[in-house]
Amino acid sequence: MQLYLIRHGQSYVNLKDWPNGNTDEGLTELGKAQAERLGAWLPSHLPTLDALYASTMKRARETVAAIVGAYDVEVQFDDRLREIGNNRLDHSPWPNDALPRDFADYWSSERPFSPLALNVEAAESYMHFRTRVGILVEELADLHRGQTVAVVAHGGVVEAVFDHVFNIGPWRRCEVWDHNTAITHFEFVKHATRETWRLHYHNRVEHLIGLDV
Numbered sequence: 001m002q003l004y005l006i007r008h009g010q011s012y013v014n015l016k017d018w019p020n021g022n023t024d025e026g027l028t029e030l031g032k033a034q035a036e037r038l039g040a041w042l043p044s045h046l047p048t049l050d051a052l053y054a055s056t057m058k059r060a061r062e063t064v065a066a067i068v069g070a071y072d073v074e075v076q077f078d079d080r081l082r083e084i085g086n087n088r089l090d091h092s093p094w095p096n097d098a099l100p101r102d103f104a105d106y107w108s109s110e111r112p113f114s115p116l117a118l119n120v121e122a123a124e125s126y127m128h129f130r131t132r133v134g135i136l137v138e139e140l141a142d143l144h145r146g147q148t149v150a151v152v153a154h155g156g157v158v159e160a161v162f163d164h165v166f167n168i169g170p171w172r173r174c175e176v177w178d179h180n181t182a183i184t185h186f187e188f189v190k191h192a193t194r195e196t197w198r199l200h201y202h203n204r205v206e207h208l209i210g211l212d213v
Contacts, residue, residue: 041207
């Protein structure tokens with residue numbers, strides 16, 4: 001399986017001066033331009049896709065909408081691709097109009113087994129988040145052997161995939177950052193005696209050249 005992870009375009013919740021906390025927001029004008037650039041460039045790099053998955057959050061929905069028209073596939077939306085803190089510990093999503101608003105003051109990897117959202121029952125920890133992402137990754141590897149798959153999600157999801165495929169323990173020592181609409185390419189190869197995951201590249205953004213980012 002060729003797995004391409006794509007972060008959504010810039011959203012209002014990415015802005016440093018965003019005053020409303022964790023809400024389900026769409027793309028900014030810059031984010032829309034980033035998504036348009038991605039949609040125009042991606043088919044030249046990936047002429048065909050066998051499957052296209054996306055987070056159910058608004059910023060991912062708007063980003064994947066700029067891609068899907070170039071391919072003969074339907075978008076498969078999956079709640080497990082939502083950003084960290086937006087699902088319960090059983091992996092089910094909070095309603096988008098009732099997301100947790102208050103989060104702990106510690107970074108998720110500092111206390112990976114502690115709940116992130118405050119004042120709500122069943123709040124997920126980083127390890128719950130990483131588990132739901134990892135379960136989906138393994139499902140994709142089984143379902144799409146020999147195929148090309150793109151996933152439009154969030155920066156935290158990309159980071160969780162790195163932790164999963166590299167088999168990192170709960171307390172990691174390196175953050176994995178990527179730009180809005182950046183592309184990461186993993187390959188899954190079923191092999192009995194050597195590594196099954198190969199990282200081809202991370203944070204590929206040449207489609208944004210010349211755009212004021």
